[in-house]
Amino acid sequence: MTDKPRVWVSRPTFPGVIARLEPHFEVSVEEAERKFSPSELADKLAAQDAVIVGLKDRIGAAEIAGAHRLRIVANLGVGYDNLDLDALGAAGIAASNTADVLNESVADYTWALLLGAARRMSAAERWLRAGHWHGSEFKAWLGTDVRGRTLGILGMGRIGQAIAHRAVGFGMPVIYHNRSPLPEAVERACNARYVDKQQLLGGADFLVLALPLSARTRHAIAAPELALMKPTAMLVNIARGGIVDDAALAAALRDRRLAGAALDVFEGEPKVHPALLTLDNVVLSPHIASATTDTRRAMTSLAVDNVLAMFGYGPHAGRPPNILNPNVL
Structure with missing residues (x-):
């Protein structure tokens, strides 16, 4: 001592x-x-x-x-x-x-999740490991194109901005919602346009959550918000568990009211809602977006x-x- x-x-x-x-x-x-x-x-x-x-x-x-x-x-x-x-x-x-x-590593991982969900990579890997092969079938494992689709970002802090910068390479228009709009120069640098939350939910083909968890943001994405999203849309959460109502999300994915999701965070971590574990249209990872x-x-x-x-x-x-x-x- x-x-x-x-x-x-x-x-x-x-x-x-x-x-x-x-x-x-x-x-x-x-x-x-x-x-x-x-x-x-x-x-x-x-x-x-x-x-x-x-x-x-x-x-x-x-x-x-x-x-x-x-x-x-x-x-x-x-x-x-x-x-x-x-x-x-x-x-x-x-x-x-x-x-x-950690902005850049989290932004990189966000895109890994987004692309993985769009191309059904987790489900395809599980299928292959189980001894199956559909690679030669023309309509097997059809995914969703990313290029030209609309990227929506809820929470446009530094991580959200880093995610938006990467959308340029995919030719994706970016819309975002924040507590307040960003300065015009920052919007131009991100090629991003401010919209209200309802427009964000209805307009995004891929919706990324990058906002902090607080009493105000808990269940910011729940059944009413999911109902406003396109049935072809996909949700990516790299922010915090609790921002999404995981039970409502699982129901939307199960009923194909939402095409897919990719989640690095969960309500009640380290527990994962059991319904999410049964679905083949969601990519799951154990809160590792900054893990480099x-x-x-x-x-x-x-x-x-x-x-x-x-x-x-x-x-x-x-x-x-x-x-x-x-x-x-």
């Missing part, structure tokens, strides 16, 4: 990056991935000056009640619906995320930068670069 401030990292990550903390902190890192109970989190936080946590670590008033030394919770993710910012702010504890460094070596290393590095800055170290000393509740400073 030393008199250095203590940092706990709730999951294994990149040791060489975490080592940047060691000159200034006593660092402890979990050796295996696991989900901590609320009481376990409370015990962990009580002894720390700073923590680096993941999305499955839900931290609110109960978890920080005894964390009198804690100064910052650095989240490994751009989303932070696992953190109660009001409770953290009331306790004078800073919170940060890892925005921006370079991006996850960059996310870890940014979390470390946020911790260092909170304690007066590094180029951002005194001002964590991705602070979510700057009022605590």
Whole structure:
């Protein structure tokens, strides 16, 4: 034990990056991935000056009640619906995320999902692995063309914009809906046109969700919204589980009121709605849109930068670069 401030990292990550903390902190890192109970989190936080946590670590008033030394919770993710910012702010504890460094990898993966759904790649692979072959049949495994179709984006932040930029190569017009329109220069750079939500739902051939989860956006896509979409349309969710009513989506896919979907996130993660698992017109993946070596290393590095800055170290000393509740400073 030393008199250095203590940092706990709730999951294994990149040791060489975490080592940047060691000159200034006593660092402890979990050796295996696991989900901590609320009481376990409370015990962990009580002894720390700073923590680096993941999305499955839900931290609110109960978890920080005894964390009198804690100064910052650095989240490994751009989303932070696992953190109660009001409770953290009331306790004078800073919170940060890892925005921006994952924009491009998430945008790339979005297109992988979109193309996979359009061309039925997951179902075709399962069919092939089961020992079947329809490749020589002219009308087998017919998919949907992407080129020239309309891409709709709900949530046009930096990730949404990165997704839109890639549509140019496919000759796809882009429509989007946001809380407010983007500046005209940004719209031109994205080749995107602002529409209201109803126009977005009715006009998109491929609808991508790229908005944060909040009380306002929970079930932003539910049965009424799905009913407004074209029966030939496809939905791609790389944002957060809970933005889509998964039961309503499964029913629409089952009844072919929607042609297809591709989902990287789910309500009640890590559980997946059982009806989705039975469908052949949905591509499923386990919340891995940012999972590249370079991006996850960059996310870890940014979390470390946020911790260092909170304690007066590094180029951002005194001002964590991705602070979510700057009022605590």
